[in-house]
Every structure is written in structure tokens, then in C-alpha cells.
Amino acid sequence: MLNDDFKAYLGKRTEDNLSNKITKKKKRTKNDYIEDSLTGKPFGDFYEIGDELGEGGYAFVYRCEHKRSKDIYAVKEVIISKMESGGESTLKDEIAALKLLRGGAHIIRLFDVFYEDDHCFMIMEEMRGGDLLSRICDKEVYTEREARGVCKILFEAILYCHQKRVAHRDIKPENLLMVEADDDQSIKLADFGFAKRVTGDLSLNTLCGTAQYVAPEILDFQVEGYDERCDMWSVGVVTYILLGGYAPFEGEPDELAQFIIQGDYEFHDKYWADISESAKDMIHNMLQTDPHVRLTAIEALSCEWMGLSPEELASKDLG
Known part of the structure; x- marks a missing residue:
């Protein structure tokens, strides 16, 4: 919340x-x-x-x-x-x-x-492996190839939700749970406490979610409503954290809200120099402030980054 x-x-x-x-x-x-x-x-x-x-x-x-x-x-x-x-x-x-x-x-x-x-x-069902945030902190090193495997699962989970016209509205690493402690790729989406059936375009208007992950259309008073496309913004934030090791939007509440509404973030060279351009392009397309041009889950699954060979993917430490 x-x-x-x-x-x-x-x-x-x-x-x-x-x-x-x-x-x-x-x-x-x-x-x-x-x-x-x-x-x-x-x-x-x-x-x-x-x-x-x-x-x-x-x-x-x-x-x-x-x-x-x-x-x-x-x-x-x-x-x-x-x-x-x-x-x-x-x-x-x-x-x-x-x-x-x-x-x-x-x-x-x-x-x-x-x-x-x-x-x-x-x-x-019992999930025995903790959550993705704990895994990121414990693992310390997450290669781009490993991060892509996590993203594929997340894209598929969101695609299934959106095909059913369900908006999750609280996508974050804490709500991505591991089935087993020894398997980084056994992940399921959980905590549907803010989930809502979408009955039409822009049919949602409740302010909900977690501050650093919430989509700009939820925060912007000038926007009449929103729909399930808000989830893909949150997925973009999660992907940024997986690859960069830190959140794209940080600050005090009023400052944080403005950063999100304006889409004001950077790929700092210190952390992103070794990350493939196609990964950064994908994140950029998910973090579009206009939900009409934001990458969808099905588009994310077929984007260039998802099709790169293992040899083309960079390796990088988190932290």
C-alpha cells in the first residue's frame, strides 16, 4: 500500500x-x-x-x-x-x-x-523459496541471462492476467514468490489484494500500489482513469531493478510522485555500461508515461532482448 x-x-x-x-x-x-x-x-x-x-x-x-x-x-x-x-x-x-x-x-x-x-x-499453495526481493539481496550477482529468465516468467504471468482483463496493480519483487529455495526460475505472481477486473478502458480510478512501482496514470490527477496497462509500468521498474540493482525512481513522496509522472529516470553508466542496449530499449518502452504507447506483455515477450543468444547477453553484478 x-x-x-x-x-x-x-x-x-x-x-x-x-x-x-x-x-x-x-x-x-x-x-x-x-x-x-x-x-x-x-x-x-x-x-x-x-x-x-x-x-x-x-x-x-x-x-x-x-x-x-x-x-x-x-x-x-x-x-x-x-x-x-x-x-x-x-x-x-x-x-x-x-x-x-x-x-x-x-x-x-x-x-x-x-x-x-x-x-x-x-x-x-505453499511457496517455499521466499520472494524475489530477498533473492536479489541474497544472490548479490544476477547475470543478464538470469534476469531475462525471470522477466520471461513475469511477462507470461502478466499476459495471462491481462488476457483475463485482470489488473494486478501491485507488481513488485516482494509479490513474486519462489516455489523452491534452490530454483531462481520457479517464480509465481502472488498477493492479489489490489487486483481488479477491468470492465472497460480507463475503468479503474483507485489510488493503490507501492510508491516506487506505481504507474504515472494512477498518480496524475489530470488523468480520468486507467486500466491494466498500469501493470507493465511496474514490470518495467522491476526489470530495471533486476538489471541495475537499484530503483529508477527515488525521493521524498512529493518529489517521487513528480519523477514518476514525468518519467524522469536515467541509466547511469556506472551500473548500466555493460548492459545490452536492447535491454535498456525494452525498459524504456515499458516506462512510457503514456500507457497507449507503453510496451504490452505480449510485445515484451517478442522484443529484441528476449531473442538474443546467451553469448550476446552481458553479465553483471548487482549491488
Whole structure:
């Protein structure tokens, strides 16, 4: 979420909430998704809760085990009353988005949803390798070839979302999770807390996201609305960090907002001299302030950089 100072500077936009009908399934198999079929039944009847994996302002994440199959999952427990105004609608949007995206190879999987009084339990696949930000910090050295592998997965994940007309709206390294600790290329897109179904061009108008990654059309008061193209700006920022080792936009809240709106960033020679020109061209095309000319996910997958041979790709240290 945008920090409080940044939100105070930018103000708050409003958005019409979409109603999402929740359907039911009658029978579960090991690989099925249960679309709220267990509503009203106790979570504890089916799962044994384990270690805490993380927590936020109104949510906790635990490891859990299915009592019958012994399969291991992660469960996100949301305390609905602790959410901000409109939080219940946001939660429904998150669940609806995950259901719609359930066939995506690079999207975290949702299996079950339980509602118990003021609590919602979301049963999801367990991701055991941490997040991309931690991996970047731990790895210290990321070659351009390795970064391209990560970008390919990210482009494919965003393409799948956008084909379903879902805007994620919070793309950042912390929301890219590793399936396994020993595999840099086993990545899935997670945390759909800001996700929203796009019903038409410029149908979104809520100020949301993370300050350094948010697209200019979300911040600019003169823009009437935005759509899923905002995600590709954030992907451009992530790619910049992967290859350069630092964020393209930094500063105090008011200064940072203006840098983003104006698209004011540089490829500093100290960090970018050894990076291929095609990589920089691709980032430049993703960080277009006009979303109409911004690179799309399908265009990114077919750009020159993605087609370079391993020998043509530079190697470089991060940090």
C-alpha cells in the first residue's frame, strides 16, 4: 500500500466496486479448486494449522496440513473487521481474481475458501523459496541471462492476467514468490489484494500500489482513469531493478510522485555500461508515461532482448 505521506500528498480516489457472484462446486478432487463450497464449515475440520509464515495489519499466513490427504498448503487468515472501509469488497475482488486466474502457470493457486464469522481462510499453495526481493539481496550477482529468465516468467504471468482483463496493480519483487529455495526460475505472481477486473478502458480510478512501482496514470490527477496497462509500468521498474540493482525512481513522496509522472529516470553508466542496449530499449518502452504507447506483455515477450543468444547477453553484478 502507498505510505501515509505519499497518500496525503496525492489524495484519495474513489472507485465503483464490482459485485462478484461466487459459484459453488459439489465435489473436491486433489487438484480441484473449491469455490467457497466450504462456507459455514469450520476450517479446523479439514486442516491442521502449523507455523506462522508472515503477518500484516489484518492478515496472518500459516503453514497448514490437510487432515485427510496430508498435503501441505499455506493459509491466509483475514480478519475482516480489521480491514479498512471497503475491505470486504476488496477481499471479494481478490478471491474473484484468483479464481479467474486459476489456470495460469505462473499465478499462485487458490484451493479453498472458508468463511467463519469475522474470519476468511484462503487455502493456497505453499511457496517455499521466499520472494524475489530477498533473492536479489541474497544472490548479490544476477547475470543478464538470469534476469531475462525471470522477466520471461513475469511477462507470461502478466499476459495471462491481462488476457483475463485482470489488473494486478501491485507488481513488485516482494509479490513474486519462489516455489523452491534452490530454483531462481520457479517464480509465481502472488498477493492479489489490489487486483481488479477491468470492465472497460480507463475503468479503474483507485489510488493503490507501492510508491516506487506505481504507474504515472494512477498518480496524475489530470488523468480520468486507467486500466491494466498500469501493470507493465511496474514490470518495467522491476526489470530495471533486476538489471541495475537499484530503483529508477527515488525521493521524498512529493518529489517521487513528480519523477514518476514525468518519467524522469536515467541509466547511469556506472551500473548500466555493460548492459545490452536492447535491454535498456525494452525498459524504456515499458516506462512510457503514456500507457497507449507503453510496451504490452505480449510485445515484451517478442522484443529484441528476449531473442538474443546467451553469448550476446552481458553479465553483471548487482549491488
